[in-house]
Amino acid sequence: MTQPIDKDAALFARPWIFIRGVPSMKFLPPEGPPEVAFAGRSNVGKSSLINALLAQKGLARTSNTPGRTQELNYFVPDGYSGEGEDLPPMALVDMPGYGYAQAPKQQVDQWTKLVFDYLRGRATLKRVYVLIDARHGIKKNDEEVLDLLDKAAVSYQIVLTKADKIKPPAVEKLLAATAEKIRKRPAAFPALIATSSEKNAGLDDLRQAIQETVAG
Ligand SMILES: Nc1nc2c(ncn2[C@@H]2O[C@H](COP(=O)(O)OP(=O)(O)O)[C@@H](O)[C@H]2O)c(=O)[nH]1
Numbered sequence: 001m002t003q004p005i006d007k008d009a010a011l012f013a014r015p016w017i018f019i020r021g022v023p024s025m026k027f028l029p030p031e032g033p034p035e036v037a038f039a040g041r042s043n044v045g046k047s048s049l050i051n052a053l054l055a056q057k058g059l060a061r062t063s064n065t066p067g068r069t070q071e072l073n074y075f076v077p078d079g080y081s082g083e084g085e086d087l088p089p090m091a092l093v094d095m096p097g098y099g100y101a102q103a104p105k106q107q108v109d110q111w112t113k114l115v116f117d118y119l120r121g122r123a124t125l126k127r128v129y130v131l132i133d134a135r136h137g138i139k140k141n142d143e144e145v146l147d148l149l150d151k152a153a154v155s156y157q158i159v160l161t162k163a164d165k166i167k168p169p170a171v172e173k174l175l176a177a178t179a180e181k182i183r184k185r186p187a188a189f190p191a192l193i194a195t196s197s198e199k200n201a202g203l204d205d206l207r208q209a210i211q212e213t214v215a216g
């Protein structure tokens, strides 16, 4: 027998489901619940972080092959029909990665356009979590995305991924350097979050940040 779902339970203490893969802007769901999106270079660990955050291993597709997520993938807490008043309280969007040089140019252009169009034009997009690999820091194509978000006045927060791959003092150093780098960016949330999907680190901070964004 299926258990009735307690809709008042904390967002992240319940199962989530995949509802839609969006290959281009015209397939976006109608604007409704607040959305938060995970953006970042291909292979930065977006899908892994979503799985870790929701504690559901196979939910978002992860891969050793960069560039496989080519759609905007929509996830919502389970238990809402999505019709009429019964809309989910929020949606989480796993985005195609940018900067995957090995893919055919036409495809890269198409994904890049989708990412940029979505980030610029989605009224219900509350915040973008821009994921940065702790081994690499902010790269040129990350800067381009930050420029776009600043220009479009879309709130964003930097999340370091794969923090387990470098030593704790190096994480602290990168956090400080990155905070300084974004200090003058108008749409950047000043606090950064360091995470490891592998070690389940920083996840509660990120969950809390998302809850506050959606509630605010
Ligand atoms: N060590 C480590 N590896 C990670 C972590 N997160 C992701 N990865 C690995 O990085 C690769 C890309 O991850 P994926 O989530 O598919 O990246 P995406 O392309 O941004 O969605 C996979 O091989 C993951 O196992 C992490 O926190 N620590």
Ligand SMILES: [Mg+2]
Residues within 6 Å of the ligand: 046, 047, 048, 061, 062, 063, 068, 069
């Ligand atoms: Mg992915």
